[in-house]
Amino acid sequence: MRGLRGIVTIQRLKSRWPLLVGLLSLLVVIGIALPMARNSNTTAPTSAAATPAPSATLTSEFANEITPSPELTSAPAEVVPTADVAPAIADLNSLRVKGRAPRSGYARDEFGPAWADIDSNGCDTRNDILNAELTAAVVEGDCTVIAGGFTDPYTEMQGDFASMRNSIQIDHVVALSDAWQKGAQKWPFAKRVAFANDPLELQATLGDVNQQKSDSDAASWLPPSRQYWCPFVAQQIAIKKKYDLWVTPAEKDAMMRVLGSCPSQAVPVPGPQPTLAVGPAARQDTTPPVDVPSDSSSSGVSGGLDPDFGTCRAAKASGFGPYVNGVNPEYAYYRDADHDGTVCE
CATH class of the missing domain: 1.20.5 (Single alpha-helices involved in coiled-coils or other helix-helix interfaces)
Incomplete structure (x- = not known):
């Protein structure tokens, strides 16, 4: 079994x-x-986790390209002059920018007598400017303008000079006190006289407008006519460049804002800096005789100009002077403190 x-x-x-x-x-x-x-099952998560890494890198790279740059979101930067930028903007950017110097020491006669005959053509600067700016100017005698068509660019007002001559003044486009605080106080006296009588610096306008402007720069005053803002600012820029005067930050900002509406604005031709000149002998023959001390300079009407010593003390120490207004061009070099028509006596 x-x-x-x-x-x-x-x-x-x-x-x-x-x-x-x-x-x-x-x-x-x-x-x-x-x-x-x-x-x-254990390797799959590792592979899945590793996959996003390249994606994160790409996102980081492209983020820099699509994020707006600070220049696009901030206020417009200062206009940088290029070959295509008009002279007004380029010249403005070439000026020095700094604060005002003290006004202490300023007086109108620091720029010489009002309306000197700086070029010795027999006519004072006021009549020279009126003769140049009026249309069909009528002159009485050799110099005095008595009639002509007047146009005020500051206001666009037009009229006959004969009926309004007492209300028309000659404006210093860059106010003398403004120039004093922005470089002119360091100049020799003769240069200040030349500045105050430079045609580039002068404009016939209504007296009340001139008084309203007073000592202002472009940051605090512009002409009543907006149409003249750009030419006015361009003229101030041309003057300040010609004489190496600086602008304040607020003044430059105001000028740049004006020029932003006229980026193609050019500047007027500055012309040469006026120089004190000896008049022609024929004109001097008609000048009334003036007693001049025998030890005075003989350069008044027939010879070359004496050096500008800066002060009468230095001139007299070197054996020069006195100088008589209307006779000696060197008179404009120095300050006539007592207004007697003679300096360095």
Whole structure:
């Protein structure tokens, strides 16, 4: 019986062998597949996390390109002169910028007598300017303008000079006290006289407008006519460049704002700086004789000009002077403190 049972058991095992082999094969496959699945599950997040890195780098690079620059969001910067920028803006940017010097020491006669005959043509500067600016000017005698067509560029008002001559004044486009505080107080006296009588610096206008302007610069006063703002500012710039006067920060800002509305504005031709000249001999023959001390300079009417010593003390120490108004051009070099028509006496 035991032998028979052994035979039966072996036969049963043989009949089930394919099933056992299949189970073993399945276990082997599962044993291999599970570790691979675990590896796949653990590496996938790493791969997913690594993917955004290049994307973050690209975002950072392009962010600089699409972010508005400070220049686009801030106030407009100062206009930088280029080949295409008009002379008014270029010349303004060439001027020195600094604060006002003290007004102490300023007086009108620091710039010489009002309306001197600086070029010795026999006519004072006021009549020279009126003769140049009026249309069809009528002159009485050799110099005195008595009639002509008058146009005030500051106000655009027109009229006949003959009927309004007492209300017309000659404006210093750059006020003398403004020039004094922005460089002129360091000049020799003769240069200040030349400045005050330079045609570039002078403009005929209505007296009340001239008084309203007073000592103002462009930061505090502009002509009533807006049409004349650009030419007015350009003229001030030309004057300040010619004489190396500076502008204040507020003054420059005001000028730049005006020129922003006329970027092609040019500047007037500055012309030469006036110089004290000896008049022609024919004119001097008609001058009434004046007693001049024998030790005075002989350069008054016939010779060359004496040097400008800056002060009468220095002139007299060198043996020069006195100088008489209307006779000696050197009179304009020095301050006539007592207004007697003679300096360095």
